[in-house]
Amino acid sequence: MSIGLSRPLFILPTIKATKDCIAVSTKNFGKMHHKNGPANAFRHAFWNYLIAKRCFKWQRNEQTVLAWAKKITDWHEDSFPNKQLPKAMDLHNNEVGRFIFVQNAEKSEREIVELLKKMALESIKIDENSVLSEYKNQMVHILEQ
Numbered sequence: 001m002s003i004g005l006s007r008p009l010f011i012l013p014t015i016k017a018t019k020d021c022i023a024v025s026t027k028n029f030g031k032m033h034h035k036n037g038p039a040n041a042f043r044h045a046f047w048n049y050l051i052a053k054r055c056f057k058w059q060r061n062e063q064t065v066l067a068w069a070k071k072i073t074d075w076h077e078d079s080f081p082n083k084q085l086p087k088a089m090d091l092h093n094n095e096v097g098r099f100i101f102v103q104n105a106e107k108s109e110r111e112i113v114e115l116l117k118k119m120a121l122e123s124i125k126i127d128e129n130s131v132l133s134e135y136k137n138q139m140v141h142i143l144e145q
Contacts, residue, residue, distance in 0.1 A: 010068050013054035021047040024113060036086050041093045041139035042120040048073055048097030049112055062105075066098050085128055089140050092132045099137050 021043060029039035051069040052062075059065060073094045077087055096119070104112060116139075123139035126132065132140065 007055075007059075007064075007068055009058045010055045010065075013058060014051050014068075014072055017050035017054045018047065021050050028113070028117060036089065036142040038120040038123045038139070038141045041089070041096075041123045041141045042116050044073075044090050044093035045097035045100060045119070045139060046113065046116050048094045049101045049116070050097075050109070052098060052101040053109065053112075056101075056105075062102065066101070069098055069101075070094070085126070085142060088132060089126065089142055092135070093139055096137060096139055 024046065025033040025039065025043040029042065032039040033043040034040070048069045051072060052065045055065040055068055056062070074091070077090055077094075081087075082090065097116075100112065100116065104115065107115070119139050120141075123141045124130075124135050126135075126140045126142060130140070
């Protein structure tokens with residue numbers, strides 16, 4: 001994966017963040033985080049937050065770690081094709097997670113899990129006619145849970 005060559009110090013924290021994100025999502029939502037509902041919104045936001053947070057320990061430059069989290073998660077969305085609406089939803093929720101990192105740098109991961117769970121409960125149901133830019137910094141989902 002040549003994407004990792006640009007930031008070799010970020011590879012291990014990114015892998016660990018990904019594994020921990022799946023574990024936390026499963027602990028809190030079971031298999032529902034694999035659907036396109038609020039639990040999936042949580043997982044995508046938490047994944048981006050966690051990548052940025054964990055990489056920040058290696059390079060204390062907010063813009064660098066945010067760019068890395070975006071690069072990795074955009075690569076994931078491009079590499080594993082999805083229908084248009086679920087992909088747009090995932091990209092939107094990824095951005096929410098990066099926003100949460102910026103706004104809550106001092107909070108613990110446990111506090112962020114609670115914040116994102118609350119945000120997931122309040123996430124907005126979207127469809128093909130939704131304008132995602134209207135829901136800036138809010139999680140979105142497609143399916144009810």
